[in-house]
Amino acid sequence: MRRWLAITTVSVAAAALLTACSAGGSDNNAESGEKVTLTYGVWSQEDTMQQVVDAFEKENPNIDVQLQVNPFTDYWTKLQVSAQGGTAPDAFWMLGDRFQLYAANNQLLPLDDAISDAGVDLGVYPKALVDLFTYDGAHYGLPKDFDTIGLWYNKSLFDAAGVAYPTADWTWADVQAAAPKLTDPANGTFGIAAPLNRQEGYYNTIAQAGGHVIEDGMSGYSDPKTQAGLQYWVDFQKNGSSPNLQQLADTEAVAQFENGKVAMYYGGSFYAQRFYDNPDLRSKIDVTVLPAGETRATVINGIQNVGFANSKHPEELKKFLLFLGGKEAAEIQAATGAVIPAYENTQQAWVDSMPEFNLQAFLDEVPDGVLYPVSANTAVWNEYEDDLLTPAWDGSVSVEQAADDLATKMDEALAKE
Amino acid sequence: MSAVTSRRGATRRPALLRISNALTGLAFVAPALVGLLALYIVPLISTFVTSFTKTGPFGGSTFVGADNYLSLFLDAEFWTALRNSLIFTAIVLLGVPIAIVLAALINSVKRFRTTYRVLFFLPVVTLPVAVGMVWRYIYNGDFGVINQALAAFGIDGPSWVADPDVAIYAVAIVGIWSSLGTNIIILGAGIQAISQDLFEASSLDGAGSIRQFFAITLPLLSPSVFLVSVLSVISSLQMFDLIYVMIGRGSPAEQGSQTVVYLFFQKAFVEYDRGYGAAIAIVLLVIIMAVTALQFRLQRKWVFYG
Numbered sequence: 001m002r003r004w005l006a007i008t009t010v011s012v013a014a015a016a017l018l019t020a021c022s023a024g025g026s027d028n029n030a031e032s033g034e035k036v037t038l039t040y041g042v043w044s045q046e047d048t049m050q051q052v053v054d055a056f057e058k059e060n061p062n063i064d065v066q067l068q069v070n071p072f073t074d075y076w077t078k079l080q081v082s083a084q085g086g087t088a089p090d091a092f093w094m095l096g097d098r099f100q101l102y103a104a105n106n107q108l109l110p111l112d113d114a115i116s117d118a119g120v121d122l123g124v125y126p127k128a129l130v131d132l133f134t135y136d137g138a139h140y141g142l143p144k145d146f147d148t149i150g151l152w153y154n155k156s157l158f159d160a161a162g163v164a165y166p167t168a169d170w171t172w173a174d175v176q177a178a179a180p181k182l183t184d185p186a187n188g189t190f191g192i193a194a195p196l197n198r199q200e201g202y203y204n205t206i207a208q209a210g211g212h213v214i215e216d217g218m219s220g221y222s223d224p225k226t227q228a229g230l231q232y233w234v235d236f237q238k239n240g241s242s243p244n245l246q247q248l249a250d251t252e253a254v255a256q257f258e259n260g261k262v263a264m265y266y267g268g269s270f271y272a273q274r275f276y277d278n279p280d281l282r283s284k285i286d287v288t289v290l291p292a293g294e295t296r297a298t299v300i301n302g303i304q305n306v307g308f309a310n311s312k313h314p315e316e317l318k319k320f321l322l323f324l325g326g327k328e329a330a331e332i333q334a335a336t337g338a339v340i341p342a343y344e345n346t347q348q349a350w351v352d353s354m355p356e357f358n359l360q361a362f363l364d365e366v367p368d369g370v371l372y373p374v375s376a377n378t379a380v381w382n383e384y385e386d387d388l389l390t391p392a393w394d395g396s397v398s399v400e401q402a403a404d405d406l407a408t409k410m411d412e413a414l415a416k417e
Numbered sequence: 418m419s420a421v422t423s424r425r426g427a428t429r430r431p432a433l434l435r436i437s438n439a440l441t442g443l444a445f446v447a448p449a450l451v452g453l454l455a456l457y458i459v460p461l462i463s464t465f466v467t468s469f470t471k472t473g474p475f476g477g478s479t480f481v482g483a484d485n486y487l488s489l490f491l492d493a494e495f496w497t498a499l500r501n502s503l504i505f506t507a508i509v510l511l512g513v514p515i516a517i518v519l520a521a522l523i524n525s526v527k528r529f530r531t532t533y534r535v536l537f538f539l540p541v542v543t544l545p546v547a548v549g550m551v552w553r554y555i556y557n558g559d560f561g562v563i564n565q566a567l568a569a570f571g572i573d574g575p576s577w578v579a580d581p582d583v584a585i586y587a588v589a590i591v592g593i594w595s596s597l598g599t600n601i602i603i604l605g606a607g608i609q610a611i612s613q614d615l616f617e618a619s620s621l622d623g624a625g626s627i628r629q630f631f632a633i634t635l636p637l638l639s640p641s642v643f644l645v646s647v648l649s650v651i652s653s654l655q656m657f658d659l660i661y662v663m664i665g666r667g668s669p670a671e672q673g674s675q676t677v678v679y680l681f682f683q684k685a686f687v688e689y690d691r692g693y694g695a696a697i698a699i700v701l702l703v704i705i706m707a708v709t710a711l712q713f714r715l716q717r718k719w720v721f722y723g
Contacts, residue, residue: 077686084475101689105475188559196667249579249668250557377474380688387672394669 036316037064041079041089043072048336052329056320063316065091083107083308090311091320094141094304096132096372097382102306103135104376104417109307110138114318120325124344126300128369133304142325143342145333146302147269148362148369149200150287151175157182157189157263166264168361170291172208172232175264179241182263192264193253194233194242196386196393199299200253200266203373205229208293213373217417219381219410221403229293231399234392245393257285266290269340269362276354289361300369302342376417381410461702468695478692485696495697497673498680499704505589505676506653512593513646516600521634523601524608525626534601541598549662552591553578556663578663584670588659595659596652600645607641608634639720647712654705657682677701 042049046069053065068089070078076098082088083102094102102108115122120142122130129143153166161182166174179191195201206213211226213219220226236242243256257265258281267287275281290298305324307317323329330343337353340362351359375381384406392402443450468485470478489495523533540548555562558576567574577587615633624632657678664670675683677697685694 080474080689101474105473107475245669246576246579247559249665249670250553250561250576251559377689383683383688386667390669390672 035062035064036313037066038091038311038313038316038320039066039068039089040320041068041070041075041092043070043075043093045333045336045338048333048338051332051336052324055328055332056323059323060316060319063320065320086310088308088310090313090317091305091307091324093144094133094306096301096304097374097378099133099140099304099306100135100374100376100378103138103140107309108140109309109311109314109317109321111141111307111318111321112139114322115139115142118322120322124327125325125342126366126369128300128371129302129304129342131371132301132374133306141304141306141321144303144305144324144329145339146300146342146366146369147340148298148300148365149204149266149268149290150298150361150365151290152257152265152267152271152275152285152287154257154260154263154285156284157260161263165286166288166291168289168364170288172205172291172293175291176235179236179264180239183241185240188261190243190256190262191241192236193248193256193262193266194236194393195248195253196233196245196389197253197266198382198385199301199372200268202230202233202389203299203370204266204290204297205232205293207297207299207370208290208295210294214375214410214414217375217414219407219414221407221410224400225294227399227403230389230392230403232293234395234399237393238395245390260284269359272354272357272359272362273338276357282356286356287358287361289365296365296368297370298365298368299372300366301372303339375414377413380413384409384413464695464698467692468699470692472691474689481692485693486700489693489696489700494672494675494680495677498675498677501585501674502654502656502676502678504585505592505656506650508586508589509592509596509649509653510646512596513600513642513649515593516597516604516645517635517638517642519597520601520604520608521630524605534605537601538598540595543595545595545658546662548591548595549659553663556587579668579670581670581673584664584668585674588663588674591659591663592653592656596649600649603645604638604641607638611637636721640722643712643716643720647709650708650712651705654701654708677704 040049040053046067050067053067057063057065075093079088079092088107094108122139125143126146129146130139133139133141133143151166151170155165158165161184163178163181166178175192182191183189203213206220206226206229209225209229209232211220211223211229213221213226233242237244242248243251243253243262248256251259251261253262253265254267254271256262257267258275258278272287275285290296305321307314307321311317325343327343327346330341330346331349333339334341334346334349337350340347340350347363351363388402388406388409391397392399467478469480469482471481471484472478519537523530523537526533554560556577558564558574558579561574561577563577564574575583578584611634615637616629619629619633655678656676660674660676660679661682664674678701681694681697681701684690684697
């Protein structure tokens with residue numbers, strides 16, 4: 001109880017700050033020529049981001065940017081409380097599933113004027129990524145980096161089972177044929193990992209089956225095509241070619257893949273560095289594009305640099321945000337190999353940084369990228385997905401039943417937004 | 418009683434002196450009072466007020482009357498969470514007799530007494546998150562120490578913290594383990610406060626150590642046992658961190674194992690429904706007060722203040 005009392009105290013204090021700050025209003029120092037300080041909130045890539053900041057400060061000696069790093073687990077709570085209190089960083093990283101919450105509640109600085117004034121061409125970024133961060137037709141930032149999902153596979157397990165490696169031409173049928181052959185209960189190895197995972201799992205196959213999660217504010221889970229995208233994973237659970245949900249809860253799918261327990265793993269480009277840094281694993285695995293269903297698709301997600309609506313220096317902030325979305329910033333980030341920059345034709349450095357892996361696959365998929373499904377309060381129906389799809393995954397309820405129930409509950413939640 | 422003293426005081430002391438005494442007293446308790454007000458009373462009232470509102474994620478709230486409470490009582494998830502909190506509390510209470518026995522044993526050993534105390538107290542000073550992480554490994558269905566030991570006897574153990582049927586019990590066992598330390602310290606102090614004369618007299622009368630435990634230690638320890646039980650119940654009903662770390666979001670056991678405070682966290686800080694979260698907190702406060710009041714009523718029947 002002391003915990004929630006303390007939390008309430010913080011909220012009360014934050015509310016008091018809000019009233020204090022909003023009285024001050026915004027002033028514009030752009031003309032006066034005095035030095036302005038901006039803050040920039042991020043949760044990782046400290047060294048790389050400092051290089052980007054240094055490059056910006058060199059071009060804009062009037063603006064001083066201070067990097068504020070908070071670990072991911074604290075980042076969102078702190079951001080929300082500080083936004084409520086009017087003390088959020090001027091610029092900060094945003095993710096797709098949180099974006100609409102902030103945009104819908106007027107916490108973000110609209111950038112459309114700045115984008116058109118500076119003549120920025122939004123065509124240099126993957127379209128799904130630009131759309132992900134568009135709310136009511138307005139743009140609130142420029143994409144920083146992105147990730148797509150690929151089919152990682154363990155060559156040693158494929159060799160042992162005498163199955164040919166996956167190729168870019170693989171379809172669902174190929175995975176379905178290979179998975180049981182790669183499963184060896186005696187060794188405790190499985191053909192594939194079929195966790196209950198959104199971004200790396202069923203969101204991809206739902207799109208590949210021609211279904212959708214959310215459209216025009218309505219749930220897509222009652223659509224038989226959407227349900228086919230779920231069924232794909234449930235079938236691997238049913239025929240035993242994947243560890244069950246309990247095993248995957250004990251040891252997460254990516255760790256099972258790293259331990260050589262699963263032969264195929266639908267995983268993000270963001271794992272490339274981690275796999276590459278594991279010398280045992282590096283020589284054993286590779287990656288290709290996601291197998292096609294009715295159509296080709298991959299979830300595309302990423303970080304966007306956005307500005308705080310109540311920033312005291314909106315003009316300098318816009319300048320900084322445009323710089324962060326520009327080519328120079330993208331090239332600095334590409335050179336470190338940490339992320340795939342969103343700006344076109346700057347990604348080769350990332351591909352070249354890990355020559356043993358076919359990282360080009362993650363870029364080849366970009367034209368098939370689908371929007372990461374979000375709404376103003378995504379967390380509510382994400383919880384329903386976890387709760388209602390679990391019984392479908394463990395076989396106690398049919399996919400149709402579970403998905404229909406989910407559609408009903410999700411629509412109720414969406415109606416309340 | 419206060420009415421009596423003040424009436425007596427009024428007849429003895431002049432009014433001015435009484436007021437000045439009261440002010441002096443107030444000045445002495447002021448620092449504590451300010452802390453109490455700022456950290457407990459004000460937030461409590463504000464939580465109470467919030468529970469009657471629908472609050473936006475960045476502030477701005479509208480009064481909705483008892484809506485949050487009504488939907489809470491119709492929410493099956495809440496009843497599951499409450500059931501889990503009660504199961505968890507009941508199991509952790511089973512740790513009290515274990516702590517009594519251990520405290521008595523530790524008290525009876527001559528050598529390494531402090532070492533034993535330190536060993537049992539270590540979990541208390543360890544970060545709950547670290548405790549949870551380590552136990553997660555121990556409980557792992559495929560590679561965990563427990564299941565590997567069971568496998569030696571040909572038993573195929575479950576995924577302890579991922580199987581919805583056993584997860585809450587598995588976490589409760591860790592709850593017992595991590596509460597043992599505090600309980601042993603409190604109970605051990607209680608045992609040491611018992612006069613040695615009683616033990617000597619009873620052994621002259623021919624009582625063995627088991628008889629002494631039941632006839633002397635246990636009755637004279639009952640005030641400490643009562644204290645430990647009340648504290649255990651309160652902290653168990655507020656259980657959050659172990660569930661969060663050991664079961665966690667997205668686990669197949671999450672839905673069936675979440676406690677009231679876990680549900681509160683989910684609603685208030687993941688789904689940003691702070692009014693609903695506040696209603697959960699207020700209901701939990703009432704439940705804890707009721708259970709504690711019940712314990713105080715029942716203690717008249719079994720607690721022996723020698």
